[in-house]
Amino acid sequence: MERVLGSAVWITAGGVVMSVAGLVFWGVVARVLGPVGLGEVASAVSLANVASALLNLGFQQFVLRFVPSAGGSAFWAGFLGSAAVGVAAFSALGLVGSFWSGVLAFLFLTSGAALGGLIALGRARLYFAAVSLGAVLKVVLAALRFPPMLVFVGTSALSLAVALLGVVSVVGWSRPAGWRSLLASAVANYPLNFSASFGVSVGVLLVRWVAGAEVAGVFYLLSTAVLAVGSVSGALATSSIPVMAAGGTGLVGRGARIAVGVNVPLVVGAGGASHFLLSILGRGYVGYGLDLALALPAAVGLAAVSLASALYNVEGRWLKLGGLGLLSAASVTAASLAVPHIGVGPAVLLGALPPALVGGRDVGLWPFVVGLGVSAVLSPVAALWIAAAPAAVGASVALLHVSGVFRLGEYRDVARLVLRSL
Structure with a gap:
């Protein structure tokens, strides 16, 4: 567990930097281009995400x-395979007039490997350095009013170069x-491409169709916030794959409780600050503060999906791995409508x-049921009255302690492990 947390600290830190920088970047785009322009740029990025997911043959999972x-x-083998498929993605999107989306799709595929x-x-x-450099530079270039898609391409290419070197x-x-293992991994992991992130990208395109570009931009912002809050559990799951492959899967139960123990207070606190956070992005988004608070508990559910996916990958339970990914994509896509x-x-x-409840059965359902319930109640309460936010966070910690999901002393233990890994 110490080794997992040691890697997770830096992977999570990179995720936090990318998330914060991403929110600032989208805030600049929102202010410069307006709500409709934001939706258009988000749609172009989502198209690149969809294309790269459809053509991704499990390269990162193979490498891990x-x-x-x-x-x-x-x-x-994994990197060159991703580059070959990336060229195909670029060519396909270029033929339909989406040049920048095609370039991004290539970079997304190769960067993953x-x-x-x-x-x-x-x-x-070094992972932290690679992703943070691109994230910070993205904000700087956006503030200098460079075209958003050009900024995305340039900073993604820089992160790829640092990681590859x-x-x-x-x-x-x-x-x-x-190559045979890569092919087997591609067949086994392909359904994993259809995850919650894929569902969000498809959802942006669908929301733009049914509700317009402005609402599509808001849907993307709120979904991005959920993924940012859930970055702790995602990092824990990603960094645990090599460790579980070598030493077994016994740590997954404790990982589930840590994910809930960390995510729930974070969700509730972020819910209390939701109106303020969106006001930073522009006046046109202030009215969506309660929506953000209602959406944030989804991060607790995503923790169950992340840990279950890592477990299935290590144990070679490919049908369950693919089924959970397909369920995540279908659920998010359907909800967007x-x-x-x-x-x-x-x-x-x-x-x-739905994917949280299904994945949670194999990594410990009780912590996630409690975490979802506590955060779904307290996050909007904190948003309605910001002065109550500290009390709501404290109440969430107390409820996790009383329910036995995550004891108060365990926060001290996790903090010690994190500090030891720095």
Whole structure:
């Protein structure tokens, strides 16, 4: 667990930097282009995400799984495979007139393999440097009024270059090998592409169709906030794959309780600050503060999905892995169609519930049921009266303690492990 948390600290820190920088970036885009312009840019980025997901053959999962044992030969097989498929994505989107989306799709595919290589090699600090450099530069260039898509492309290319150089400095050049394993991994992991993130990207395009570009932009912002809050559990799950592959899956139960113990107070606190956070992005978004507070508990559900996916990957339970990914994508996509009827926030939360309950059964359902219930009640309460937010956070911690999901003393234990890993 210490090794997992050690990597997770840096991976999570990178995720936090990317999330905060992403929110600032989208805030600048919102102010410069207005709500409709924001929706248009979000739609272009979502198109790149959809294309890269449809053509992703499990390259990052292959790298995470096999580089610890096979080294450079496995990395180069995964990376060169991702580059070949990335060229196909670029060509396909270029033919339909979406040049910048095509370039982004190529970069998304290859970056996944390169960043996965850093994690698999235990270079979590360099992973942090690669993603943080691109994230911070993205904000700087946006503030200087560079075109948003050009900023995305340039900073993604920079992060890819740093990650690739970092991996090469460790493994050098090796003749690619393990193509049969890569093919088997591609077949087994392909359904994993259809995850909550894929559902969000499809959802943005669908919301734009049923409710307009402005609401599509808000849907993207709120979904991005949920993914940002859930970055702790995602990092824990990603960094645990090499460890579980080598030492077994016994730590998944404790990982589930840590994810809930950390995410629930964070969700409630962020819910209390939701009106303020959206006011930073522009006056046109202040009215969506309660929607953000209602959406944030979905991050607790995503924790169950992340940990279950890591467990299935290590144990080779490919049908369950694919089924959970398909359920996540279908659930989020279907919920996005309900936005005109129930609002953005409730739709985001609704989309996270089915996969959370299914994945939670294999990693410990009780912590996630308690976490979802506590956060779904206290997050909007904190948003309605910001002065009550500290009390709401304290109440969430107390409820987790009383229910036995996460004891007060365990916060001290986790803090010690985190500090020891720095």
